[in-house]
Structure formats: C-alpha cells, structure tokens
Amino acid sequence: MAKWAIAIHGGAGVDPNLPEQRQEEAKRLLSRCLQIGVDTLKARQSAVDVVELVVRELESDPMFNSGRGSALTAKGTVEMEASIMDGRQRRCGAVSGLTTVKNPVSLARLVMDRSPHSYLAFAGAEEFAREQGVETVDNSYFITEENIGMLKLAKEANTILFDYRIPLPGADTCSASVGSLVPDTSLQMNGLPISIYSPETVGCVVVDSTGNCAAATSTGGLMNKKSGRIGDSPLIGSGTYACDLCAISCTGEGEAIIRSTLARDVAAVMEYKGLNLQEAVDFVVKERLDEGQAGLIAVSRNGEVACKFNSNGMFRGCATEDGYMEVGIWE
C-alpha cells in the first residue's frame, strides 16, 4: 500500500506587511482545508476526488483569490478559471471565463469526465455548466468589498506605473490613497505593488493510498486584468500537471509560469533526468523562472511532498501519512 500525501496552496507573493490577524485567518483556513484533505485520504478516497473536494473548499471561502473572493477584471466583474488532472492516464479538464459557476474546479472535472474535450471557455463553458446542472449564482456573489477596493488601487497603481515608468515612490506620492498604503514599494508582482497584488490562485496536489497522483488549480486571475485574459491556472503543463510519477500545482506570475511550462518541467526532470521530487522542484524554481516570481506544491507517487517559491511568501500547507502536518506563509 502506498503512502498518501497532500499539499495545498492559497497563492504565492504575499505582502510582508499583511496584518497579523489576516495571517492567522489564512493559516486557519489552510489548516481546515488540509484537514479535510487528510480525512478523505484516510477514508481511501481517490486522489482526483480529494483534490476536487479540497479546491472546492478553498474556492468557497472568500479569503483567497478563487471562486468567491476572486480578483476583478478591469470591468469590475469576475472571470474564473481552473484545471484538474488525474495522473492515471493523464486525463485532464480545464475551464476559463466562468462568471456564474460556483465551483470552477468541479466544472473542470465535468469537462474531463463528461465531455469529449479537455478545455471549455466563456459562453460555451457556461452553457455546458447549465446542461450539467451545476450550481450557478449571480456574478455579484463572487465579488467582495475588499476586492472592489483593491481594484480601484490597482487601477491607480497601473496608471501611475504606466504613465511614469518608475516604481511607486514612498509615502509622499501625489495620490493620497496610494501613498497611504505603500510602505514597501520595492516589492512588486505582475507589475503591481505587493500590497495591492492579489496572490493568485489556490491549488491542491495529492497522492492517494494506491499511489495515484492528481492536481487541481483554480483562480480569479490577475487584479485589473483585461476581460478575456487567460493565465496559467487552466493551462495543462503550466499551472497544473499530473502523471504517474507526481502532481504539481503552481501559482504566481502567470507569464513566467507559462513560458517555463513550470508544472510539466517538474515531472519532466524527474522522468528524463532521474531527479527525485525535491531535487526536481528545487531545480525548476531555481533554473526555470528567470526573473519571474512563482511558487509550486508537488507530491510524488512515493508519498513525498515538496513546496518551493522564489516569491515573497506563499500560503501553503502539507501533510503526509507519517503524521507530518504544517501550514505556513513565509520561508
């Protein structure tokens, strides 16, 4: 009997000035979702069922950027995307441009299990959701007050950044609202100061007690993104990947993750270079990201778990069958 293991994440790139209370809330959520995953693994559920269940839980909570609590497009709406991959036979499903589907990861699973395709998006995906009878709600359900505020700041920051082509100066900027919240302006991700940047994405990777691996990733995407923008999360090989050796879910600067096909590369160096999980994860984050900032979680069929990031923090949690269980934010 193989050993199970699970890892989850709530996004890479965290504001170093995140209030203590928010950090505690995040860790509580991570612990709760991790425990759900652990309990279902102990009950011998399959890897693909576990990752779907855990990501649904992360999507439903407004704290992280997926499902409810998703980052907003430039129009102030929510467009969600997700993907799921079953390491057995590498079956996969992905969705983009969802506006009313309560749990994007579950629609991705239905694309995998009930459609002849691997990836459905926008109106076609929404229509498939209705055909399949999944739970849908009004777009406003996903929008939080906090993110409405964040969008406004992101627009101001983007305007300033693109107008003056310099990083935001310190507290003595012209704009009062921007000045009041930017203590550490040197840290940026995806072109936004880290205090405004919404850590993208949630994800889960699992190896179950039969040694099968699965991965799932879900996100609302980049704050202030153009409507129609697709990131790395629904792209198999970039944000998500699973095969018979391992499963990976990534988060961070989408462009960097796509260019480096980050998730696939972890598995590829294990397969083609014979590296073990930790070596593969270390190699890929160090050698493949260039100037991009990102993080990933991974499990192997041997019950190992690994997390790594080159960004400022990553919300994460890991647990293995021999009792190890930990959640964290910083290095």
Place this chain on the structure above:
Amino acid sequence: MGWAIALHGGAGDIPVDLPTDKRAPREATLRRCLDLGVAALKAGRSPLDVVELVARELENCPYFNAGRGSVLTTNGTVEMEASIMDGTSKGCGCVSGLTTVVNPISLARVVMEKTPHIYLAFDGAEAFAREQGLETRDQSYFITEQNIERLKQAKEANRVQIDYTQPQPIKEQAIPRSEGDSQIGTVGCVAVDRNGNLASATSTGGLVNKMVGRIGDTPVIGSGTYANTICAVSATGKGESIIRNTIARDVAALMEYKGLSLKDAANQVIANAPKGTVGLVAVTDKGDVAMPFNTTGMFRACAVEDGHSEIAIW
C-alpha cells in the same frame, strides 16, 4: 549552421488516393509558403517575423483548417485560435475564440508584444483586435462549402453513434471521411535563422463539430507550440491528445534533459501518443529538421540553407 524552416498544414487521415483536385491546391500552397519563408530567412528577417508571415499565408488559404477555411463548431460558426513563441526571449502570445479576425496569428503576436498578458480569448480578444486595428471580416468570409459539408457529415456520424451504442458520455467523436480530406488539422511553422534564434507559430479552427467554447492544444504553450534556445516545435492532430502529452514541450525536454537528438526526441514523442492522433514539425538551433507523424499523412514542407527542401503529404 544555417537557417532552416518547416511548416505544416495538418496531420490526419489523409488517404493516399486523395484526388488531384484536392491535392494540387494544397501542395501549391505549401510550396508558396515555403518559398515565402525561405525568401524571408535569406533576407535576414527574424524567425518570429518568418513564422508569422508563413502562418498568415496558411490562414488565408481556404484549404487548410485555420483562418479562412476553418472547420465549424457544432453551431456552424467559426472559433479560431493561435499561438506564437519566441525561442530567444521565451515570450509568447495566444488567442482563442476568434470569430472575425482575419489573421489570428497576428493577433497572438500583438498580445505578446503589446499587452502585459500572454493569452486573450473570446469577446475580450475580439475587442482587443478592434482596439489594435487588426483586419476583421464577417463570419461568412471564413466559412467554406467544404466545411459546411464536413460538419453535416460529422453530425450524422455522431447521431448514428448515439442511436446504436449504449448510452454513455461521448468520449471519442467519430470523425467521418469527407472525401478523404484531413479532418483534424491546424497549420504551423517553425524557423531558425543563421544565428540560431528560433520561433514557432500554430493556428487552427479546431475540431469539426466541436462544442462552442472548446479550446484545443493550439493556443496552449507547451502543447501545440513551444520554442526555446534549443528547438522550436509546432504540433497538429487531436488536441486532447496533444495537451495530455504536452507534445511540443516534451520534444524540447527530451533534448534538454535526456540529451536526445531532435530526430530521436521527436520520434519518441510521436510514438508515445495514441496512433493516428499527432504530427509535428520542429527545427533546432543547429538547423536540424524533423517532421514525424503517426497519422496516415501530414501536409508539410521544409527547407534548409544547404539547399535541401521537401514538400510531402504521406
């Protein structure tokens, strides 16, 4: 080390007795595109420029499944997608769900060069195309008689399948042979210049009778398209197969991580995918070329600086 170029017009079940009236215009287009690509390389154009201009030419040809001549969705509409990648910078641009943009590959390039994003789709992509002043035409421009016929046959085949088999989710669509034309397909081009710079471009209308909103491998970096400093790859075939096998990335990964030659890497990747589902073209920074496929045929052409050139189907 010299320049090299390879291009394709789709892999699929192309029967060897393809009638001349279907074969000739496609071969002529492959020849024309090859000549254009070679001339551009000789003139010192960047590989990115070269793959874009060749892909545009293939998109404009109504006989291949991209741009004009794209296959139809189950609603009888056209939804086009494309991606482009610059091997030197690893910059990429992708688009999906285009309905009026005459040259999807050019929009993909503009996404890469003029936005902070990599991938735009559907309404957002169409709006961006207009903002950027790209050429757009009414849907009818893209739709051909042959594709209306293909869709009709695909629907009939599916209906038969549903009538006489056990009720179960449709996992594999029956792909009927409409006068022997390739049902799957896509166009693509890869190129390397004398300095070893690489680029790849792929463009398609997708799968016949696809669900509205279906995205295939073509706009997914690492699946349908990939380029780095070692090689450039463009894949064609059954999208779902190409995605789970991360075809384009794997050719490069085998070379990079396992030290295989282009030929061995490309052959291995093709052999590992289900028979009848994939083909690819690839070039390396050293000017090697590979064009393997596990389907009946693949419309393809290539040329290298030392003079060798080839146009083939089977």
